[in-house]
Amino acid sequence: MKILLHGLNYAPEEIGIGKYSGEMVAALAEAGHEVVVVTTPPYYPQWAILPEFSGLAYRKERQVASGEQREPDTSTDTRDSSLATRGSVEVIRCPLWVPAKVSGLKRVVHLASFGLSSIPVVLWKALRFRPDVVMTVEPAAMCMPTTWIASRLCGAKCWLHVQDFEIDAAFELGILKQPLLKRLVLAAEAFLMRRFDRVSSISPNMLMKLVQKGVDEDRVVPFPNWVDCDAMQPLVWPGEAFGEPQADASTSDWQDATTSTAAQELSPALMERASGRSSAGQSDAGGETGLGQSGAGSGNRLASLLPARGIDEIAASAAWPSELEDTDSLSPREAMDALRALFEIPAGKCVALYAGNIGAKQGLELIVEAARRTGDDPRLHYVICGTGASFETLAQACDPLPNVQLLPVQPFDRFNALMNCADIHLLPQRAGAADLVMPSKLTGMLATGRPVVACASPGTQIADVVEGRGIVVMPDDAEAFADAIARLTADEGLRVRLAKAARQYAVDFLSQEAILKQFMLDLGEARSE
Template sequence: MKILAYGLNYAPELTGIGKYSSELCEWLAGRGHTVAMVTAQPYYPTWKVADGYNNRSYQHEIRNQVSVHHCPLYLPGNLPAGKRGRILSHASFAASSIPKILSSAYSLKPDVLLAVTPSFLIAPTAFAVAQLSGAASWLHIQDFELDAAFELGMLEGSALRRTAMSMESFILRRFDRVSTISPRMIERLHDKGASPKNSIEFRNWVDTDFISPADRMTELREQLGLTDRHIVALYSGSIAAKQGIETLAEAAAELKDKAPEIVFVFCGGGALLNHLVELSSTLSNVKFLDLQPNERMQELLATADIHLIPQRAQVADLMLPSKLAPILASGRPAVAMAKAGTQLATEIEGAGIAVSPSDPRGLSEAILKLARDSAMRARMGERGRVLACERWRKETILGAFEKQLGELVALRRSHD
């Protein structure tokens, strides 16, 4: 198959959607398919263009057999980026990528055009280009960014919300296939008008051979000056508004004197990193790490005794944290901020503790409970590993997706 992918985020970004989009494209290319990607200059989660890339121009590279076209985009000069800055950033990519997605479709003549959102602003262009080129159209939704933007106050107004949701629903119904990453999000797709027969769950994944339980006494632990008596509570990933990351600083403050053996390690970058550093400036039980390269991911995850998954209540079931699958595969328990019955709480059942996002004390109590019960940590970690192998295995998930792509292309050809 010839596959043209289209999305805001891609490698060398280390976290979130970029990680999964690049792994998907590279896996498909490794299977013998011809794959091209139209994306932005790499910037996430720091909101700064990565070294070696030029945001003033278009750039092309061959990356692990994938032909990658990078397009410029507007990046706000000050962080955290406000709602205006984020909207302009997404809109600038949607505009700058139009000539590149058109030229790529003309030269590749794809069998399928796969668009990944966020940003939803590219969806109309993706559908139009698929129609013009005769390709099957597939829209993959990593999170419901419009719903999240209104819930978090980034967009406001009932009239604007009705208009945006109406347009979203109109576009969703036009694609040949629409997929998203969890059962609750599939239900939301149906509520938005997507046809059940054209809606597919395509969850994120983890390479369970690469990420597996390992010795907690890592070089990173030594680098941080920590010994085997310390209990590491690790947050790794984007430090942004969706996470409610400030609650982790509150938990660290709560436990600083009560349980000095617990050390909070925050690894990542993002719009709210400086804010988190400021909140933690007086806390001796907090340490920071830069984002780690993929080759050190197993070591990073093994350094933790407890993984932390913060999430604001407003975005529950609008997304599912991309860090979840690697955490489960690492054989360590998680403490997640998620109400009972949400997808996140359901996914970690038996493999961690879910606490209400509105209960900061519950968060610190859950961390303390796990820190002082090594048998519970071991039991939950083992359960998480089983879940990762059963539900999140990379080869199983991507193999099923490849099959569905082939079936869609065959169906499209039969109708031509």
């Protein structure tokens, strides 16, 4: 099959939509499909184009079955955009304007710059490549018209995948405010959505919103975000209690977890697909938590807690310590502290971690306020890892707080180690965003076996997923957010029970292999219609 992907974010971006699009394309290529990607130079989440790329010129990259063949103008020291081994991937990066300071108007111009620069490439590739499916990912909605026109030019099926309802979110969060503009833009978005042959999204509530926007339910397809449960896994449980999870923290399937109105308004067939009840949605883990050699029962060697590239290579890295103590005799808590030392996170603390984009939608001011409110608790330490449009504002707010530590974005091969430094994962969210965006970072939080403190209204998808695997509080409620963190800090047994339930849910319902396998089946079905 031939697939043309038109999207704003792509590998080597390691978080968010770029990560998922890159992994999707890699899986398609490994399955033998031919893929052309029209995208931008990598810029997210730091909102700055990487030094080896340019926002002013077009650039082509290519990888074929032999693995490392590239066009002459492609740098050999840049990590390629695919891990393809059998199919082929061609990546064309288009000019993009990235603002130094992000505002509502500048964000629109930023999106428009790619929307315009990519038009000739997408249309030309549609005519020359003759894809079977032309696909785009929202954000950015500005890609939708070009994607639809390209599919009609070459007689292909057109597929829209909605990661965020970016337009709804922009108005709900006050990034854009004009009521007339809101009506016009939302009407145009809904008009375009109804013209796609397939429209997918990542959660039942978001699928319901597509139907509410007028998309024919027969064209709506679930395509949830996934996690590699081997790459992201608990290396040691948060605490020293390693008993089995209690009944109150047991994992039920996604259909039982999604008690929101989506279950009442979507058809039974679509809900069955969205809930992961089909056999393709189940992992091969057979209910195991997938700890393997590096889980809680594997002893306390620090080598078992580090990324797969090995302890010697990490120790030789400039950013990691050159000497690591022998940890054979350490308790699980001491082993975790040894792991934290690699990131200069204080030992002996209960660590509440946020790792992800630092932007307007995230509501990270709640973490700052929680740190203020719990500042007299010497056990508790906050870590915020990431960058983004709001980083400078956040850094200034955190500066007077001794219990808050800021870390830069970590490369993927260290990310699992970082996530395992946490006792508690934090998922703040501003009011109005919980069913317009489904944070991709939640999958990694669950897979690494840590309880989550999340901000979400009852009945939203975030609340449904986190319930029983963490604590859910109302958005923008700083007092409740701080109280939930304090409660988990004080109750190690509760942390471990919720952590095990979180891991089990990830293994059962967020398997990368199963979700991408089902997606390819859906692609084939769309092409054959």
